[in-house]
Amino acid sequence: xxxxKTSIALFFSALLVCCVLQKPLAAQTKASIKGVNWNTALxxxxxxxxxxxxxxGKGDGKTLNTEAFAKAIETLSKKGGGxxxxxxxxxxxxxxxxxxxxxxxxxxxxxxxxxxxxxLYPLSVVDTKGEREVCAASPISGTDLVNVAITGKGIIDGGxxxxxxxxxSKLPESDWKALVKSGGVLxxxxxxxxxxxxxxxxxxxxxxxxxxxSLNVKEYEPYHDFLRPKMIRLINCKKVLIKDVxxxxxxxxxxxxxxxxxxxxxxxxVKNDENAQxxxxxxxxxxxxxxxxxxxxxxGDDGICIKxxxxxxxxxxxVPTEDLLVEDCIVFHAHGGFTIGSEMSGGVKNAYVNNCTxxxxxxxxxxxxxxxxxxxxxxxxxxxxxxSGITGDAINxxxxxxxxxxxxxxxxxxxxxxxxxxxxxxxxxxxxIQDVVxxxxxxxxxxQGLPEMPLQNISLKNVSMxxxxxxxxxxxxxxxxxxxxVENSTGNLLNxxxxxxxxxxxxx
Numbered sequence: 001x002x003x004x005k006t007s008i009a010l011f012f013s014a015l016l017v018c019c020v021l022q023k024p025l026a027a028q029t030k031a032s033i034k035g036v037n038w039n040t041a042l043x044x045x046x047x048x049x050x051x052x053x054x055x056x057g058k059g060d061g062k063t064l065n066t067e068a069f070a071k072a073i074e075t076l077s078k079k080g081g082g083x084x085x086x087x088x089x090x091x092x093x094x095x096x097x098x099x100x101x102x103x104x105x106x107x108x109x110x111x112x113x114x115x116x117x118x119x120l121y122p123l124s125v126v127d128t129k130g131e132r133e134v135c136a137a138s139p140i141s142g143t144d145l146v147n148v149a150i151t152g153k154g155i156i157d158g159g160x161x162x163x164x165x166x167x168x169s170k171l172p173e174s175d176w177k178a179l180v181k182s183g184g185v186l187x188x189x190x191x192x193x194x195x196x197x198x199x200x201x202x203x204x205x206x207x208x209x210x211x212x213x214s215l216n217v218k219e220y221e222p223y224h225d226f227l228r229p230k231m232i233r234l235i236n237c238k239k240v241l242i243k244d245v246x247x248x249x250x251x252x253x254x255x256x257x258x259x260x261x262x263x264x265x266x267x268x269x270v271k272n273d274e275n276a277q278x279x280x281x282x283x284x285x286x287x288x289x290x291x292x293x294x295x296x297x298x299x300g301d302d303g304i305c306i307k308x309x310x311x312x313x314x315x316x317x318x319v320p321t322e323d324l325l326v327e328d329c330i331v332f333h334a335h336g337g338f339t340i341g342s343e344m345s346g347g348v349k350n351a352y353v354n355n356c357t358x359x360x361x362x363x364x365x366x367x368x369x370x371x372x373x374x375x376x377x378x379x380x381x382x383x384x385x386x387x388s389g390i391t392g393d394a395i396n397x398x399x400x401x402x403x404x405x406x407x408x409x410x411x412x413x414x415x416x417x418x419x420x421x422x423x424x425x426x427x428x429x430x431x432x433i434q435d436v437v438x439x440x441x442x443x444x445x446x447x448q449g450l451p452e453m454p455l456q457n458i459s460l461k462n463v464s465m466x467x468x469x470x471x472x473x474x475x476x477x478x479x480x481x482x483x484x485x486v487e488n489s490t491g492n493l494l495n496x497x498x499x500x501x502x503x504x505x506x507x508x
């Protein structure tokens with residue numbers, strides 16, 4: 001465990017090397033992704049303004065403002081839209097449902113505090129292009145909207161600690177004892193805390209209902225507390241802007257645009273506890289034309305995560321996340337700094353990630369999927385990445401996510417009875433990574449495809465890393481290393497299994 005001073009030293013060391021190695025490549029890389037539209041259309045919000053106070057709201061941290069928010073949004077909507085002003089104060093509320101042409105604007109000194117009363121978040125059937133599921137109402141939601149924005153210097157707190165289970169391994173002993181003393185229940189093994197027995201038992205019961213295809217909300221209601229809602233969830237919306245706000249403490253994923261077009265996430269901060277289960281900062285899911293710029297994320301799961309649906313449902317919807325620009329972002333603690341997958345069954349294509357810094361993440365650049373997902377990830381360009389204090393792999397491709405891979409058993413150099421290629425076989429190809437500096441990682445680079453579907457056409461150029469372990473490449477075709485420098489302290493510099501048509505020149 002590195003000290004704070006050590007992490008800072010590693011970061012500035014990486015910055016120095018990066019300045020030496022890197023060249024301005026943004027224009028060159030963008031130009032190489034032909035046909036990609038990097039310009040997102042911003043929402044056009046009418047000039048009408050309305051303060052929440054005018055609709056009976058009280059920012060005293062005690063008064064429930066659910067009706068005040070609904071009244072204010074409805075009033076503005078009848079005028080054609082406008083800006084809902086949330087003044088300084090603590091605004092306790094239940095779910096907020098946005099409408100078209102509405103900007104939710106939090107002034108500096110304001111905090112929207114979502115209630116921890118589960119009953120305020122009713123269950124309903126959510127239909128996503130024909131795929132239906134029972135969900136609890138998200139704290140902030142919107143469906144089939146045009147021109148929607150969440151802006152301002154205030155804070156949005158999801159009250160998620162009331163919903164989430166916590167693993168004992170995630171907490172110091174003193175914090176674990178305090179949590180257990182506060183109430184809730186423990187698993188039989190005693191290694192997981194749950195807010196109540198319903199949350200603990202819910203997983204098995206909900207799985208049974210999904211298996212039989214039930215969409216009867218009444219059948220799900222006894223396990224309501226288990227169905228943790230995604231915090232900001234916008235479905236099938238156009239011209240979406242989230243800017244300047246600080247978002248924290250979600251029940252589940254933090255920001256989740258789904259099937260949206262023209263999404264702009266600008267100067268947003270997400271701060272979640274390291275022990276917060278499933279607390280991804282941003283999950284862009286089957287979205288077209290998105291920009292993520294100047295954001296800071298520090299969370300308990302993936303930081304910037306790109307998705308497009310899961311397994312058969314994701315393939316039936318069949319909408320990829322495409323035309324994505326991520327730049328000038330910082331990710332502190334997270335499972336992955338920039339991640340694609342594992343739910344990428346609709347595909348991901350035409351993405352450019354530039355000038356991002358990952359400090360203390362489990363993995364820096366993370367690509368994950370598994371058999372049964374299907375989908376194609378292609379035409380991904382990543383440049384100018386700085387990392388320090390990575391606790392796992394600096395760069396990781398894992399097509400055995402959630403299962404046992406050849407790396408789990410050093411004797412299993414050949415996987416027997418690999419299945420044939422079918423619609424559930426994931427593909428990762430045409431991915432280009434250049435100008436990367438990492439100072440401190442468990443492993444430098446792990447590229448792991450499938451025997452029946454190797455990674456294809458992956459290039460790494462101008463990479464400099466220090467790590468405990470070196471480089472592993474398994475089931476890959478057309479891998480190119482150009483000026484890749486790795487200083488590993490243990491084991492072989494390079495290990496390969498079933499690699500062909502590749503140039504793996506490494507500089508020790």
